[in-house]
Amino acid sequence: MIQVRFFASLREEMGREGAELEAVEASTIGEVWEKVAAGKERPANLLMAKNMDYSGPDTPVCDGDEVAFFPPVTGG
Amino acid sequence: MIQVRFFASLREEMGREGAELEAVEASTIGEVWEKVAAGKERPANLLMAKNMDYSGPDTPVCDGDEVAFFPPVTGG
Amino acid sequence: MKIKIMESPFNPWDEMQRYEKEVLDPLYAGQYGAATVFSGTMRDFNEGDGVTGMLLEHYPGMTDQYLGKISQEAAEQWDLLDTLIVHRVGLMMPNDPIVLVAAWSAHRGVAFEAARYLIEELKSRAPFWKKEQLLEGERWVANNTPA
Amino acid sequence: MKIKIMESPFNPWDEMQRYEKEVLDPLYAGQYGAATVFSGTMRDFNEGDGVTGMLLEHYPGMTDQYLGKISQEAAEQWDLLDTLIVHRVGLMMPNDPIVLVAAWSAHRGVAFEAARYLIEELKSRAPFWKKEQLLEGERWVANNTPA
Numbered sequence: 085m086i087q088v089r090f091f092a093s094l095r096e097e098m099g100r101e102g103a104e105l106e107a108v109e110a111s112t113i114g115e116v117w118e119k120v121a122a123g124k125e126r127p128a129n130l131l132m133a134k135n136m137d138y139s140g141p142d143t144p145v146c147d148g149d150e151v152a153f154f155p156p157v158t159g160g
Numbered sequence: 161m162i163q164v165r166f167f168a169s170l171r172e173e174m175g176r177e178g179a180e181l182e183a184v185e186a187s188t189i190g191e192v193w194e195k196v197a198a199g200k201e202r203p204a205n206l207l208m209a210k211n212m213d214y215s216g217p218d219t220p221v222c223d224g225d226e227v228a229f230f231p232p233v234t235g236g
Numbered sequence: 237m238k239i240k241i242m243e244s245p246f247n248p249w250d251e252m253q254r255y256e257k258e259v260l261d262p263l264y265a266g267q268y269g270a271a272t273v274f275s276g277t278m279r280d281f282n283e284g285d286g287v288t289g290m291l292l293e294h295y296p297g298m299t300d301q302y303l304g305k306i307s308q309e310a311a312e313q314w315d316l317l318d319t320l321i322v323h324r325v326g327l328m329m330p331n332d333p334i335v336l337v338a339a340w341s342a343h344r345g346v347a348f349e350a351a352r353y354l355i356e357e358l359k360s361r362a363p364f365w366k367k368e369q370l371l372e373g374e375r376w377v378a379n380n381t382p383a
Numbered sequence: 384m385k386i387k388i389m390e391s392p393f394n395p396w397d398e399m400q401r402y403e404k405e406v407l408d409p410l411y412a413g414q415y416g417a418a419t420v421f422s423g424t425m426r427d428f429n430e431g432d433g434v435t436g437m438l439l440e441h442y443p444g445m446t447d448q449y450l451g452k453i454s455q456e457a458a459e460q461w462d463l464l465d466t467l468i469v470h471r472v473g474l475m476m477p478n479d480p481i482v483l484v485a486a487w488s489a490h491r492g493v494a495f496e497a498a499r500y501l502i503e504e505l506k507s508r509a510p511f512w513k514k515e516q517l518l519e520g521e522r523w524v525a526n527n528t529p530a
Contacts, residue, residue: 089295091293091295091363091365092293092365092367092376093365093376133295133298133363136295136297136298136301137301138361152295152298154295154363154365155365155376155378156378156379156380157359157360157361157362157363157364157365157380158359158364158365158366158376158377158378158379158380159292159294159323159334159335159358159359159362159363159364159365159366159380160276160323160334160335160355160358160359160362160364160380165442167440167442167510167512168440168512168514168523169512169523209442209445209510212442212444212445212448213448214508228442228445230442230510230512231512231523231525232525232526232527233506233507233508233509233510233511233512233527234506234511234512234513234523234524234525234526234527235439235441235470235481235482235505235506235509235510235511235512235513235527236423236470236481236482236502236505236506236509236511236527247400248399249396249397249399249400249403250396250400252395252396252399253394253396253397256396261478265427265477265478266425266426266427266428266477266478267426267427267428268424268426269423269424269425269426270421270422270423270424271420271421271422271424272419272420272421272422272498273418273419273420273421273422274417274418274419274420274491274494274495275417275418275419275420276416276417276491277415277416277417277418278413278416279413279414279415279416279489280412280413280414281413281414330412330413331408331412331413342426343528344421344423344502347421348421348495348498348499351419351495352495355491381490
């Protein structure tokens with residue numbers, strides 16, 4: 085399984101905190117987005133993380149990974 | 161009268177905290193130094209203040225002024 | 237090198253005092269000539285609107301990891317004795333402290349540069365998000381302002 | 384804008400807490416998004432020698448005047464809400480706080496630049512002098528180190 089998480093405004097737009105995918109359904113982070121986004125285009129400023137490290141859409145994913153999508157960070 | 165003050169290492173070298181001059185004895189800070197320094201050459205890095213404002217050797221002095229001589233500052 | 241994520245209000249100066257007493261002094265008393273600290277506080281006004289409250293969301297785990305990374309990067313770039321980062325999460329009120337970063341060193345130039353690095357990197361990389369509560373409605377803060 | 388010359392030990396974080404509570408909060412609660420603080424502490428080692436104590440001499444009157452000037456210059460150069468400078472004088476021990484400078488602003492860049500200005504100008508212009516007590520004898524510090 086791949087655990088997918090959404091944060092902040094993206095979580096609200098998606099209407100859910102995350103999703104689960106079978107590992108065979110996606111081989112990159114970009115493909116994970118396509119599976120879970122229900123047709124929503126990937127925002128230009130969307131940030132992506134694999135296992136809590138910033139990553140890009142071409143980063144490969146495999147069984148057991150946690151993939152997160154979120155808007156620009158605004159802490160501090 | 162002109163009040164003269166020495167601080168820090170200069171005070172120790174001079175062996176006193178200051179001096180008093182009659183206003184007629186000196187018309188600039190440089191001349192004040194010559195009167196009170198007992199022949200000691202003015203150190204290149206000596207700092208001078210008139211009435212608690214940094215000044216130079218050519219600054220005029222008059223009756224009632226306070227003139228101070230001191231080494232480079234080392235606070236903070 | 238310490239990272240603290242706080243779910244309730246904190247006072248930055250209490251944090252500094254406690255950290256120096258409990259961590260710095262036993263290890264480095266007489267060695268840390270310089271500490272530079274940045275404290276960020278919630279304002280009641282942003283982009284022309286009054287702000288009555290703020291929800292600070294984060295990505296638990298990734299937050300700690302990135303604050304640790306940033307602290308580690310600072311320790312590699314500068315000759316530091318220690319660093320401290322404290323960040324609030326959850327619901328907060330105007331004038332509540334949001335963030336504290338501190339860098340201790342033997343010399344002041346290094347302490348200033350490292351503290352500045354910590355706050356700039358935190359703001360651009362650590363996964364926190366602010367949602368402002370306005371007099372009418374609420375909104376997500378879209379972007380951090382440049383320094 | 385406050386200047387304090389302290390003849391006995393002070394704790395920089397107590398000073399910050401008290402000043403924010405008594406001065407900043409009544410005037411500016413919710414407005415000061417950013418505070419940058421520099422705290423300088425006496426080290427027990429300098430130029431290769433152990434230092435067991437230090438006498439901090441100053442020029443009373445001129446000290447206050449120059450710390451006031453420097454604070455005023457910072458207020459004219461940057462958009463600040465307030466500044467605080469605290470400086471110890473007299474006989475002190477290793478690990479005693481020597482100096483605190485703080486700048487409050489709505490924005491962090493300004494707070495960092497102003498705090499840096501305060502400490503650099505203080506070190507180059509305020510009439511303080513340090514005499515170190517060594518294991519054997521004592522010596523005047525000749526020059527402040529560049530930042």
